[in-house]
Amino acid sequence: MNDLELENKKKKGTKQRGHPRDTPEVRISKSLSWLLRHGAEKAGLRVRLDGYAKVSDVLSNPMFRNVTFVDLERVVKRDQKSRFHLLLEPQTSGSSGSDDVKLELQPIHSASDIPMAVHGTSRKAWELIAKQGLSRMNRNHIHLAQGIPGNNVLSGMRNSSQILIFIDVQKALDAGIKFYLSMNGVVLTEGNADGFLSTEFFLGVENADHTPVQGWAGSQPIDPISTSAAAPVLSERAVLTETTVYQEAET
Known part of the structure; x- marks a missing residue:
């Protein structure tokens, strides 16, 4: 160059x-x-x-x-x-300027604490996710939404998401996976010790039009009506x- x-x-x-x-x-x-x-x-x-x-x-x-x-x-x-x-915080006296802040995350103890947990992604990314599960990659958490676009739900998920991965939160909780709710309504999980949320915790995987993803044995159609109970703002x-x-x- x-x-x-x-x-x-x-x-x-x-x-x-x-x-x-x-x-x-x-x-x-x-x-x-x-x-x-x-x-x-x-x-x-x-x-x-x-x-x-x-x-x-x-x-x-x-x-x-x-x-x-x-x-x-x-x-x-x-x-x-x-x-x-936009969150405007008070300046901490004597602060070192470190980003090592104490997070105000609310632990999720039961799947009933949230309407749902869903991750939107592209078809290309799904090819790898289908093999290894969701990864937090270089982040501290895997980010999940409480709803999907449409049905009067503003989820924060891109409308361009081609694949919707619905998480069986209760099954994951029972397996020791921890989930949290951030102050701005995002569901967060660190996944397992390696930073992954395995496909065994996928409740269902759909295309954007709510048809099941072919070739994935665990996929089940998710009733889109259920998203109407989701939090109003994510x-x-x-x-x-x-x-x-x-x-x-x-x-």
Whole structure:
């Protein structure tokens, strides 16, 4: 790769997401979604154990060089899909700045504590998941939603998910797998000692149209009506600032 190609690659990585005809707010929203959901590691963004990242770190990314905190707050408030949760925390006196924070995670003791636990993924990713189960990879937890898009449920799951993996939470709990509910409604599990949630805990696997995935013996159709009981808001991985004492109410 020559110097010109390298420079072009760098410039491409600093451009905001979205179509040139999109409004500035839409482009900020799309860029924020990509950064928090997919691009954190590539961009060198430090994400806390609970999935939150500092606003100051987000705004230091080249994609947001002309974006202020006020701009970001406006985008979060106006996001019709409620994908983001902005938590503003008090500054801790004498803090070392470490991300080793104590998480406020609510333990899930029974499957009845949540409507469901489902993971959305692509067909390509499913090929590996079907063999080894869900992996937390470089994260601290495997992230699951309490509902699926549609049926008046806003789950935080991408509408583009091609495969829906429903988890038998009670069976996993009985096997010693721990589950937690984060403050923004995401179901979290570390999986087993190796960081995996085995396929033996898959209650059912469906295509996006709710038809069973062929070739997977454990697959059962899941009644989509059951998602109507899901929590009303499940946020995307959220952003925070470290100095003020205001918490954005979920709607």
